Structure formats: structure tokens, C-alpha cells
């Protein structure tokens with residue numbers, strides 16, 4: 078087959094079932110996509126510190142390679158950033174592989190424990206070494222293990238984001254690179270929507286997450302999974318497969334759905350990603366509302382002019398399912414009042430078990446909310462007996 | 474072992490609410506179901522006291538429950554609404570003519586006036602004839618466009634303030650997903666609105682916006698409401714098909730996702746740079762349109778000129794087709810046209826025969842597959858499945874199944890039979 082770019086007749090890379098490229102042109106093209114993404118947004122000054130977050134998965138392995146290649150280039154083509162690498166420890170094999178990869182390129186990687194999320198102090202670990210396990214804080218993270226699979230996966234993403242920003246500060250980086258590709262962003266978009274996080278897609282899926290002073294950038298957002306796989310094959314990169322997501326969750330279901338689309342309707346994936354970039358938050362003044370964001374997940378909590386939303390309707394369903402018909406005069410036209418009178422049994426926000434409205438030590442509040450809810454025997458996001466409240470779980 | 478009703482009313486629960494998971498007795502379920510819709514109506518400010526309201530009635534479960542509920546709440550809470558039924562007869566043999574019988578039953582049961590408008594009267598074409606012209610693809614485009622306008626015309630005739638449609642929470646969540654998949658930003662923005670209507674159109678309101686489809690089916694079942702449940706017929710577009718399959722799978726894992734998806738739609742907005750089409754008046758029929766000539770008129774012209782694909786694709790394409798058509802017209806003589814007509818009428822017959830042969834296939838059913846026995850069975854199968862999942866009565870055999878409950882759902886259906894596709 079003949080390369081679309083250079084007419085070389087030894088083209089082995091077939092993209093979108095129709096376009097042939099030779100290996101050289103393909104690699105150039107992928108590099109170009111990566112560089113164009115960073116370049117056209119003119120974010121960085123020269124030798125900017127960038128925290129590059131490596132999960133050890135396919136995307137992050139390619140990102141490491143792209144950066145390393147970029148730094149090796151001569152003069153004006155050289156990638157002018159100063160990368161510092163971070164890996165969140167979740168699995169020993171993966172962590173060791175990430176350290177090894179970084180050492181190969183003479184990079185320094187900090188491996189940080191996930192449970193560090195619960196810690197208020199900061200100890201920067203020794204570079205290029207596995208973190209010491211802190212038994213105390215590790216247990217605290219187990220709270221999240223009791224969440225239903227979907228909520229756990231959602232929380233895990235928020236934990237990672239918080240840690241990225243925390244360590245970017247420690248390491249004096251104003252920018253963070255993460256390795257999401259077109260397919261994974263399409264999955265995230267659909268997951269966000271399915272979890273009621275539609276108002277956050279702009280930051281969660283777009284090129285830049287602008288919510289913090291430290292910007293999270295997704296330089297691989299135009300690279301597809303197909304391209305990722307060819308890149309890995311051609312560059313003979315070593316991949317260690319693992320999967321963070323808990324099964325039987327919406328996220329895994331959606332990932333499978335997106336993989337299917339990718340196979341059969343590849344153009345839909347890019348449509349979905351383009352959609353994400355056109356969406357924002359429906360809030361009166363989204364800009365200066367930092368007081369009204371959830372401290373944990375950054376969900377905007379104040380919806381304009383108190384109009385009826387699915388959230389209120391859900392709250393009402395919960396109340397009304399607990400009230401005897403006789404208790405409320407059904408002829409009372411102000412049946413709405415019962416909502417106000419039953420505030421304590423309501424879950425005001427989309428992930429009520431997790432969302433914290435007040436400012437303060439947001440992180441620790443999670444535990445508090447969890448305990449409160451279970452002590453009161455209140456209908457709770459995570460109560461396994463209450464099918465439909467959160468999600469179905471196996472009843473024992 | 475009987476489960477006590479969650480509200481503590483002392484009765485035993487008969488079902489587990491699909492929406493909240495609470496085990497409730499029949500009375501408490503009715504109360505919760507009805508009160509929620511009352512809450513939606515009042516908090517969403519859907520009606521004003523004294524309004525005349527047309528209920529878009531198809532005879533399907535959603536619109537039947539909607540009519541029943543609106544009548545009940547109107548009396549209970551003294552809304553002071555003047556309710557009437559408005560039905561559109563698309564002219565789909567075996568599907569719509571049967572469901573219209575159900576609508577007439579609703580009219581008598583709920584003592585509401587009924588207005589029926591037909592495509593044939595409005596446009597000169599029945600859906601059967603349109604299908605014969607264009608084949609089995611894109612039927613939903615025609616049906617949706619024509620029905621939307623037909624409802625507007627009907628509402629104008631009835632002189633109502635608004636049209637209440639039976640869109641339920643599942644429909645809306647599905648539409649959100651669909652619009653994301655096909656990148657339709659404009660519709661994504663509009664499709665979660667509880668009431669829609671731009672200047673010049675009669676507003677549509679969705680009192681069942683937060684009501685789960687499963688609960689509608691169960692409510693109709695326990696209340697023994699009469700409805701017709703052959704779903705429309707024509708295969709949905711690929712995006713809706715994907716969205717529907719995905720939503721069903723998601724609901725199994727996490728039932729709240731339906732409400733969460735709606736919430737997502739409600740809380741996101743389109744960034745300012747994205748321009749949405751502005752509304753104006755169609756130069757031919759004077760109905761609201763985003764184009765010089767409205768979609769209904771373009772489709773109609775296509776049909777009348779034997780160019781049924783006109784208006785399905787892009788506008789530029791339509792123009793080219795018209796030009797080509799006009800050029801051809803100049804050359805052709807009337808004799809040839811006459812033979813064309815004969816061919817068409819023959820193909821209508823062929824099509825009908827064809828459809829009736831295929832009615833067991835998944836994406837057929839065309840409404841002509843009316844076999845009463847199997848319909849009854851399927852209907853029972855569906856409610857039985859729901860009861861198995863959510864019913865708490867120990868012996869399912871003691872459940873008296875509603876004889877009127879027929880559910881011959883076509884899995885390739887173009888949406889709930891009650892209403893037009895959402896979010897035009």
C-alpha cells in the first residue's frame with residue numbers, strides 16, 4: 078500500500094480503515110499532533126516546569142516517549158519544557174515499570190502513595206523509589222472502598238486530580254500534563270454526563286482544566302487509541318496492562334461502549350470530543366462562584382434562579398417515598414413545603430455523600446459525611462439496602 | 474415473607490420503586506407517584522390557573538397515564554385547567570388506527586373532548602403512503618417533522634395555551650445521550666427543558682419529565698388503565714438506537730443515572746461562541762421555522778415531486794436535487810409521468826405485502842403485524858418481567874393482569890408511541 082503522505086509503497090499503518098501511512102510519516106504525524114496541541118495554545122514560557130503524570134498505562138508510556146523525543150531535538154524544534162514526573166502508587170509492578178522507564182530516559186520520577194490524599198502534611202518521597210507505606214493513612218482511604226463501584230471510580234479520579242495539583246505546587250510546576258487520548262476523553266464525557274457532572278465537562282474533558290491556578294493540560298487529546306497502538310508497536314514500547322476501574326460500574330460499561338464505537342463508528346468519537354469543547358456551565362456567574370463549588374469534586378452547587386432540576390425532583394422522590402399519604406393533607410396546595418420541612422433527609426447535591434458545600438478542610442469532610450449519614454440511618458447514597466439510591470449491589 | 478411498606482402505613486409493600494428502591498404498598502406508591510408529578514407541575518410552573526391544555530394523546534402508556542394524572546391532579550389540587558385530548562393520525566394501518574380506538578376510550582373514561590387531525594388531511598399523505606414512497610429509512614424524520622407541526626396546528630384549532638406531552642425521564646435521558654453522540658449542540662441544550670416553545674409556537678410542557686418509564690408502566694398496570702402499546706414501527710436512527718441500548722445497560726447498574734443524565738443536561742450550557750439557528754416564519758405555511766422554508770414544507774415538496782430524499786440531508790444537497798429535478802421536468806412529457814404514477818401505486822401494494830411478511834423481525838413490525846394473541850402474551854411478558862423485578866407479592870399468579878394491557882413493543886420502535894421525538 079502507498080503512503081498517503083510520501084508515496085512510499087511500504088505502508089503498514091492503516092488508520093480509520095482507509096488511510097495508509099508508512100511508519101516514518103505516521104510517527105512524524107503523531108509527534109506533530111502532540112506538539113501542535115501544546116504549541117498552538119501558547120501556554121508556556123521557555124523552560125517551564127511541567128509535572129507529567131504517568132499512570133504506567135499505554136497513553137502515559139507514549140507521552141513519556143513523545144516528551145523524551147521532543148527534548149532530544151535540535152534548535153527550534155526542541156521541546157522547551159522542564160518535565161518532572163509523578164506516578165501515583167497503586168500497584169507494585171506498575172510503579173516499578175514506571176521508575177524503570179523514567180530511568181531509561183534519565184528522568185526523575187516521584188512515586189506518591191494514593192493514601193497521601195488524606196494526609197495534610199507533605200513529604201516529598203525519594204525520587205525513583207517506591208514510597209513507604211503508611212499504614213495509618215492507608216486505612217483512611219479504605220472508606221472509599223465501601224462506595225459502590227461507580228462512585229468509587231468517580232472518587233478515584235477526583236483523588237488523582239487533587240494529588241496532581243498538590244504535588245505540582247510542591248514541585249513548583251504551573252502546568253500538569255496528563256495522557257488522555259481521544260477515546261478516553263469520549264468515555265470521560267459520557268461518564269460525566271451519566272453521573273450528573275455535565276456542568277464540569279469543560280474542565281474534565283477539554284484541552285485545559287482551568288479550575289485551579291495550576292493548569293492541567295491534555296496534550297494527547299487528538300491522538301486516537303488506534304494511533305496509540307501503532308505508535309507502541311512501531312517504537313516497540315513495553316506496556317504493562319492494568320485497569321484501575323472497578324468493574325460493574327458505569328465507567329466500565331461506557332468504556333466498552335466507546336471501544337465499540339471506535340471500532341465501528343470512529344467518527345462518532347471525535348464528534349463526542351468536539352461536543353465537549355462547546356459546553357460550559359449553566360450558572361448565573363460561574364466565574365466568581367468559588368464559594369459555591371464542592372470542595373471535593375468542584376461541582377458548581379448553585380444553579381441559577383432556583384428553577385426545578387432533576388436534583389430537587391430526586392430529593393422530592395425520596396421524601397415522598399417515606400411519607401404516609403395521610404401525614405400530609407393531599408389537598409394542601411403547598412405540598413412543596415414538605416421539601417423545606419424535611420431538609421435533614423435530603424441529599425442536596427448530585428453526589429451528596431461526597432459533595433461538601435462549606436469551605437474548610439474539605440478533604441476530611443468526606444469521612445464526616447459518611448458517618449453522619451450512616452448513623453442517622455438516613456437514605457444514603459451508599460446504603461446497599463436501598464436499591465436505586467445509589468446503585469444496585471449484591472444483597473447478602 | 475411480607476415486607477412492610479416503607480412509609481410505615483402498616484400495609485405490606487407490593488413493589489419496590491424502580492426510581493428510589495423503596496418498598497411501598499399500592500396506596501403509598503400511587504400517592505408518591507402522583508404527588509411527584511404535582512410537584513413537577515407546580516415547581517416547574519407548567520400551567521396557569523384557568524389555562525386550556527391539550528394533551529398530546531397517542532393511546533400509549535405515557536399519554537394515557539398523563540391524561541389520567543392530569544385529570545386526577547386537576548381535581549385534587551384545583552388547578553382549574555380545561556383539559557382536552559389532541560391526537561394525530563399519521564395513517565399507519567394497524568398501528569395508529571388501533572391506538573386511536575384507545576384514545577377514544579380515554580376520551581370517554583376521562584370525559585375530555587378529543588380532536589383528531591390526520592396527516593392525510595393536513596398534508597395529503599398518510600405515513601403508509603410515505604413509506605411506500607421512501608422505503609423504510611428516514612421514516613422517523615418525516616413522522617417527527619410532520620407530527621410536530623400537526624400538533625401545533627391542532628393546538629391552534631383548539632385554542633389552547635400549551636400542549637402537554639408524555640415524555641418521561643427515560644426519553645429525555647436517552648435524547649441527551651443521543652445528542653451528545655451526534656454532536657447536536659443546539660438540541661442538547663433544549664432537550665432537557667421542561668417547557669419549550671419559541672415565539673410563534675405553542676409551548677410544549679412535559680409533566681412526566683422526572684417520571685421513570687418503569688413506574689409509568691407499573692402505575693398503569695395497578696390502576697388498570699387502558700392503553701395501547703404497540704410502539705411505532707419505524708427503525709429509529711442509529712444514534713437513538715445506540716443511546717437507548719446504552720441507557721438500558723446503565724440503568725441496570727445504577728438506576729439513578731436517568732435523573733443524573735437529566736441533571737447534566739440541565740446544568741450545562743452552550744458556550745457563547747456556538748451559534749444556534751434563529752427562528753423565523755416559513756414563507757409557505759407561516760409556521761415557525763429555522764429556514765426560509767420549513768422542513769415540513771420541504772419534505773412535502775419532495776414527496777409531491779417524487780423526490781422523497783429532499784430535505785433529509787443537507788440544505789445544499791436539497792437545492793441541487795431540486796435543480797436537477799426541474800431540469801428533468803422540462804424534458805419529460807406528461808405521458809411518462811403517468812406511467813410513473815402507476816409504478817408508484819404498485820409499489821405501495823408491494824410494500825404493504827412486504828411489511829406484513831416480516832413482522833417478526835426485530836426492526837420491522839410496521840404496525841401491520843397485529844396478531845392479538847401474541848400481543849397479549851408479549852404484554853404480559855413485559856409487565857411480568859417488571860413485577861418479577863420490582864413486585865414484592867409472593868405469588869405472582871395472584872397478580873391479576875390487566876386484560877387491556879397489550880404490549881407489542883417493537884424493539885426497533887422510533888420512540889415512545891405517545892409523542893413526537895423530543896427536541897426539535
Ligand SMILES: [Zn+2]
Nearest residue numbers: 080083099102
Ligand atoms: Zn510516508
Ligand SMILES: [Zn+2]
Nearest residue numbers: 371374431432
Ligand atoms: Zn462534590
Ligand SMILES: [Zn+2]
Nearest residue numbers: 478482498501
Ligand atoms: Zn404504604
Ligand SMILES: [Zn+2]
Nearest residue numbers: 755758767770
Ligand atoms: Zn412551511
